[in-house]
Structures are given as structure tokens and as C-alpha cells.
Amino acid sequence: MTDAAPLRTDAKAVVGAFLVSGVVHLVRPQTFEPLMPGWVPAHREVILLSGVAELLCAVGLLVPRARRVAGPASAAVLLGVYPGNLKMALDASRTPSTAFKVAAFARLPLQLPLVRGALRAGR
Template sequence: MTRHPPAPVRPLGPGARAVAAAFLVSGVVHLVRPRVFEPAVPRALPRPRALVLLSGAAELACAAGLVVPATRRAAGPASAALLAAVFPANVQMAVDGVRDLAHHQSPGAATRAAVTLARLPLQWPLIRWAWAAGR
């Protein structure tokens, strides 16, 4: 029986590196300051704090999985699924940001609304990059 050498590990592409970096930063903030993310949990879901902590841990696991070549094949689709799963929270943040802008005109409200709205279409390239990293 002939043993074939393992296929060379491709370096993580720039898009997947961006996903891993975003997961790393966001995951840490989810765990250290969960209160920041609790309002983003859609109102229909129970136990916002637990969901924020769980998603933070999942983001850190996906970041590590993308960076480690041996786990990248599984981490790519897992990362894409996580990004899709948290999309409703991103929508909730955008809705709340626009509502805050319309009703309060608080300092920074326009910037928050713009950032949360601009972030929504960015989710799709992140999902594609994460998925591609698993191939």
C-alpha cells in the first residue's frame, strides 16, 4: 500500500483572515461585555445573555478553527452557518439604530444607524469567504 503525502495546506485567504479576525474581536467583546449585544438579540428569542455568551464562544471557536489548517475544512461551513444564524441580530441592531435616529437624535445616532445598515450587505461576502475557507 502506497502512502501519499498530505496535500499542501493552502494559506488562509485574505477574506477568511478578515472573518477570523472579526470573530476573534467580536467573540471577546461578546464574553467580556455581553450587555453591549443583548439588545441585538431578537425579542422573540429567550435568554439574551445566554445567547450572547454562546455566540461569543462560537465566534472564538470558529476563529480558531479557521486559523488552524487541520480544522479549517469543518470551520469554514461552521463559520458561514454562524454568520447566517446571527444575521437576525444584525437586522435587529439596524432597526433599533434607525428607530433611535428617528426618535431621539442622540449624539452618535446617525453614525450608529449608518454603520448598522451598512453592515447588513457585508454579511454576504463574509459568509462566502468563510465557506470558501473550508474548501
């Protein structure tokens, strides 16, 4: 008997996104500084903390016994970084780059399936 069902494809997408993003948060935090809303204090520290959180959530989703905690935690991280994605989209709307606008605005609805995948993994 196994501890849990295999990880679903949508949850695997969360794991992949968190592994890549978490590493970038830690190795190149300056990449995320323009995304930080002004009302968020201690930008660099929050960026580093969110990278650690993403990596911990990714590992938690990969460990069947940790999914009950890692699933909702992953959804919370995704919702927590959403203001940064929204700021990126608003900033993009003021640039002449159509490609940047499309990419920035496309990210907004794409986070919803990731949140759903994280929550499903936690059940």
C-alpha cells in the first residue's frame, strides 16, 4: 500500500515552476525586485524568503506524506506572489513591447490552475 496517489500533472507543474523560480529567487534576487509592490517592506528579504518557501513547497509536494501541508502552503505562496505578477502586468501595459504585455498578462490567469493543482495535491 502506498502513502498517496501519484502526483498529478497539474501538481507536477507547480513543482517544476517552484524549483526553477525558487532557485532564481536565491541566485538572482534582483530579477524580482521590479515586481515588488511598493507597500511590501524589505524587498530583498521577502524575495529570498519566497524562494526558500517555493523550494520547500516543491520538495513537500514530491514527498507523499508531506502533501497535506505542502499543497495548501503552495497555494498560499502562489496567492502571496500574485500582487507581484499583477504589478508586472500593470508595468508592462505602459511599455511599447507587445510581447512583454502578452507574457505579463498571460501569467495572471495561468496561476489559477497552479493554485488548483496545489490544493488537489494536498487532498
